[in-house]
Amino acid sequence: MKKDKIITNNGFKKFSREGTGIKEVDSMIEGGFPENSVIGLSGPPGVGKSIFTMHFLLEGARKGEKCLYINLEEPEKNINNLIMQFDFSDEFKRYINEGKIIIKCYSYNEYEQIYLELFEKIKEDNSLKRIVIDTFNCFFSSILPEDNISGSGFKSIKKTINEIFSILRAKNSVTLVVLEDIYNKESTVYYNIPHLVDGMINLDFLELGTIERRIFIPKMRWTNQYKESRVFEINVKGINILEGE
Amino acid sequence: MVDNIKKYFFEKMIFPKRFIINKPGAIINRLGGRFNFSNNQMRSIFYFEDSIVFLQNETEKILNKTENYELWYNIGRDTMIRYILLGIKKRPPKFMINTVLQNIFLGFCTSGFTATRDFFYDPEKRVIILKGRDNIVCRKSKIPAQFCGGISALVSFLLNDSFYASTECNNCPCECKIIAKKIPGSGFNPNMEDMEIERDYSRLNFQENSESLGVFNSFSDLMKFKKLKFDQDEKYSFMNHAVLATNSDLFGLIVYNFKKIGKYDFLKKTIPLISRKITDELLLDQTNIESKLSIVKNIISAFGLGIFYFERSENSIIIRLKNPPITKFGFDYHAFEIQGILESVFNNNLKLDKIETIKKPVVIKLYYTLVQ
Numbered sequence: 001m002k003k004d005k006i007i008t009n010n011g012f013k014k015f016s017r018e019g020t021g022i023k024e025v026d027s028m029i030e031g032g033f034p035e036n037s038v039i040g041l042s043g044p045p046g047v048g049k050s051i052f053t054m055h056f057l058l059e060g061a062r063k064g065e066k067c068l069y070i071n072l073e074e075p076e077k078n079i080n081n082l083i084m085q086f087d088f089s090d091e092f093k094r095y096i097n098e099g100k101i102i103i104k105c106y107s108y109n110e111y112e113q114i115y116l117e118l119f120e121k122i123k124e125d126n127s128l129k130r131i132v133i134d135t136f137n138c139f140f141s142s143i144l145p146e147d148n149i150s151g152s153g154f155k156s157i158k159k160t161i162n163e164i165f166s167i168l169r170a171k172n173s174v175t176l177v178v179l180e181d182i183y184n185k186e187s188t189v190y191y192n193i194p195h196l197v198d199g200m201i202n203l204d205f206l207e208l209g210t211i212e213r214r215i216f217i218p219k220m221r222w223t224n225q226y227k228e229s230r231v232f233e234i235n236v237k238g239i240n241i242l243e244g245e
Numbered sequence: 246m247v248d249n250i251k252k253y254f255f256e257k258m259i260f261p262k263r264f265i266i267n268k269p270g271a272i273i274n275r276l277g278g279r280f281n282f283s284n285n286q287m288r289s290i291f292y293f294e295d296s297i298v299f300l301q302n303e304t305e306k307i308l309n310k311t312e313n314y315e316l317w318y319n320i321g322r323d324t325m326i327r328y329i330l331l332g333i334k335k336r337p338p339k340f341m342i343n344t345v346l347q348n349i350f351l352g353f354c355t356s357g358f359t360a361t362r363d364f365f366y367d368p369e370k371r372v373i374i375l376k377g378r379d380n381i382v383c384r385k386s387k388i389p390a391q392f393c394g395g396i397s398a399l400v401s402f403l404l405n406d407s408f409y410a411s412t413e414c415n416n417c418p419c420e421c422k423i424i425a426k427k428i429p430g431s432g433f434n435p436n437m438e439d440m441e442i443e444r445d446y447s448r449l450n451f452q453e454n455s456e457s458l459g460v461f462n463s464f465s466d467l468m469k470f471k472k473l474k475f476d477q478d479e480k481y482s483f484m485n486h487a488v489l490a491t492n493s494d495l496f497g498l499i500v501y502n503f504k505k506i507g508k509y510d511f512l513k514k515t516i517p518l519i520s521r522k523i524t525d526e527l528l529l530d531q532t533n534i535e536s537k538l539s540i541v542k543n544i545i546s547a548f549g550l551g552i553f554y555f556e557r558s559e560n561s562i563i564i565r566l567k568n569p570p571i572t573k574f575g576f577d578y579h580a581f582e583i584q585g586i587l588e589s590v591f592n593n594n595l596k597l598d599k600i601e602t603i604k605k606p607v608v609i610k611l612y613y614t615l616v617q
Contacts, residue, residue, distance in 0.1 A: 207540075208544075
């Protein structure tokens with residue numbers, strides 16, 4: 001199938017971009033994520049990060065791209081239950097059956113053992129065009145719990161993260177790494193990941209009587225991204241960016 | 246001019262450079278670097294302009310004008326003394342005084358104290374004149390005492406001499422004019438016995454670990470979500486009420502000064518009434534207790550009063566504030582204020598039974614009984 005990539009010119013180089021699956025978010029980042037990038041997606045629990053990733057995967061599958069979704073916290077049953085809430089569930093399931101979207105769920109004990117193998121497998125599979133890791137910081141808190149971090153342990157994890165990102169960037173794909181917001185954002189469980197990724201999408205909510213959700217894009221390399229935030233809601237269509245600010 | 250003030254406010258005054266820690270429950274104002282060599286920190290909180298306006302006006306009903314003026318002048322002076330001892334500490338060199346004063350008054354302006362928009366200093370006559378309009382708090386209360394007291398302390402410290410500040414305003418709030426003049430006496434001589442910074446101030450107020458159970462908002466979240474608006478009067482407003490920041494001592498110093506004149510019981514009765522009135526306005530659109538408590542929890546947290554936990558059993562309510570601002574002047578004001586907030590939420594009168602301060606970890610517990 002012919003790939004329909006968006007080309008923009010930032011004045012220095014033409015970048016191919018991958019749509020996020022949400023057109024209003026695409027318009028905030030000049031059409032989509034830059035090619036071969038690793039993008040962080042952060043936010044507190046329940047804000048809509050996993051739903052965002054569903055849009056991203058669906059967009060890829062619609063274009064005929066092979067997409068991999070790795071979940072390190074929930075069993076596959078929970079992922080299915082999440083998908084079922086939305087209008088796109090039938091289409092999503094069809095792509096799973098066709099092998100365009102691959103769902104892999106690992107439990108806490110498993111990924112402690114397999115994380116290196118997993119990235120070696122990703123490295124070898126050249127057909128993958130979109131990868132989601134949900135949540136990425138889980139890997140490291142399992143390897144080295146936060147209360148047991150020493151200087152050398154932290155450095156070793158940073159080295160591992162850099163190696164993983166190199167593997168991901170070397171592929172002809174875009175990777176979305178989901179970062180769970182721990183309540184204290186200065187926690188080392190973040191391992192400086194926002195500095196290491198090529199872009200950050202931050203979803204957040206504020207509760208003042210009603211819950212208001214916003215999307216912020218504080219960083220997107222090689223992109224003149226929209227600097228203001230946008231309000232969004234979650235409904236049967238998934239994430240819906242609202243008009244105005 | 247407005248755009249310049251806004252730009253200055255964000256880039257220089259408060260966020261992100263001035264507040265090095267702005268997280269749920271705590272706002273820490275870090276000063277220094279430019280005019281001294283140490284990094285000075287103090288705990289700050291935000292509050293609604295109306296809370297002080299109403300209190301100043303209510304107090305005038307039980308004191309005469311002169312006594313009320315003197316009371317609030319002393320409160321302003323003491324608050325500024327604490328600000329100086331915590332935040333400024335060292336005098337700048339004489340040749341920098343003009344620049345320092347300009348910088349400070351511009352900073353005041355961006356916080357809503359727009360009486361300091363224009364500044365004139367005559368070093369020979371030892372006079373400072375400030376002009377502007379629409380100065381926050383006194384624009385509504387018509388009592389400029391607190392602001393004058395603060396200015397007198399600040400100028401006395403910076404110029405190391407005794408100054409007294411008074412007003413020659415016209416057509417309030419349209420033409421503000423504050424004059425700080427040298428008065429007999431020399432040097433800056435605050436009452437150090439009472440004002441001196443307590444030894445454990447830093448340990449109690451700058452806790453590193455402030456993890457909390459549940460999601461609480463910080464003040465910068467309110468800004469991120471555009472809930473904080475810069476209104477046409479160049480004041481920051483939240484939910485249609487003007488807000489401003491202060492070092493957290495202000496409210497303890499209010500109680501300290503009221504106690505000195507034997508009017509503590511008046512505060513005990515009046516603060517909850519004022520706080521209830523303001524909360525009623527803020528929660529007007531809310532119909533159930535859960536949503537009201539959720540708003541209250543987030544406002545208290547975002548304004549820097551600590552992380553708010555609520556427990557209720559039958560007729561009693563316990564409020565636990567994690568990492569609240571702690572000063573030697575006590576937490577009474579905020580305890581009465583929270584009483585009024587809860588009275589609004591539950592539409593019921595309460596009685597404050599006890600304030601318990603635990604220093605490790607830093608928690609304040611407030612015990613209330615519902616009054617039938």
